[in-house]
Amino acid sequence: MNNQYSMRAIWASLPAEKRKSDAYWTQWVLRPFSIPVSWIFLRLKVSANGVSYLSALTALVGGILLCIDSASARIGGALLLNLFAVLDCVDGNIARVTKTTGPWGAWADALGGYVAYASALLGAGMAAEMMCGGVSDSTGGILPAGAFAFLGGLAAGSNLLMRLVYQSYKNVRQEKASEDIAGEKRISENLGVTGMLMPAVLIGVCTGALPIVVAFYAVLYGGGCIVSIGKLIRKVERLKKKE
Numbered sequence: 001m002n003n004q005y006s007m008r009a010i011w012a013s014l015p016a017e018k019r020k021s022d023a024y025w026t027q028w029v030l031r032p033f034s035i036p037v038s039w040i041f042l043r044l045k046v047s048a049n050g051v052s053y054l055s056a057l058t059a060l061v062g063g064i065l066l067c068i069d070s071a072s073a074r075i076g077g078a079l080l081l082n083l084f085a086v087l088d089c090v091d092g093n094i095a096r097v098t099k100t101t102g103p104w105g106a107w108a109d110a111l112g113g114y115v116a117y118a119s120a121l122l123g124a125g126m127a128a129e130m131m132c133g134g135v136s137d138s139t140g141g142i143l144p145a146g147a148f149a150f151l152g153g154l155a156a157g158s159n160l161l162m163r164l165v166y167q168s169y170k171n172v173r174q175e176k177a178s179e180d181i182a183g184e185k186r187i188s189e190n191l192g193v194t195g196m197l198m199p200a201v202l203i204g205v206c207t208g209a210l211p212i213v214v215a216f217y218a219v220l221y222g223g224g225c226i227v228s229i230g231k232l233i234r235k236v237e238r239l240k241k242k243e
Helices: 007-012 016-021 024-043 048-066 071-097 103-131 147-180 182-191 197-207 210-242
Strands: none
Touching: 007 024, 007 071, 024 071, 024 182, 048 071, 048 103, 071 103, 071 197, 103 147, 103 197, 103 210, 147 182, 147 210, 182 210, 197 210
């Protein structure tokens, strides 16, 4: 890798269909931020996979910081999660402009996404729990102790299960898989790790509204998991009858 890649070239390497399919937050905020960051990493001769691994580590540390009972640690963790979202664009930028895209790059990128969803949602659940003082009956709360930690775990588990089931389906259905749940996929992109999830966690930490954010994503991903898997089951059964 050399230093010949300009920011103009990085922008130009992004296909039109990719620009349209990006989440709105990615189009308006993350992608513009990612261009100069990509240029810096290119000058440092960091590969696309290297950025993917760095992004996974960034998300993991961010999630751990959210679990520390300290306002400054929680803010730092939320900021790192938003940095992950930028880096998640950077690895693709570098792969495209250096023409090093491929299945191993896709694997490394997916690794970062899985780590980010688990870290962000589990960390947010723990942070919300601590911010509410445990919400135990002894403090007069409506919810039992551990409620928000559970909701964070529910959101993370539901999201990862949904993605694993879809990936298994995609291995069989291949390029047609994304068409079968196009609406659900679009919603997930706009509300996920490169959508509104990371800024929502940061805003929730800073304003005290994190419990609402955690509850929202528990409902979103819990319900989305049931709907998406049910839809794929019906699709599989219909396809089997046509064979």
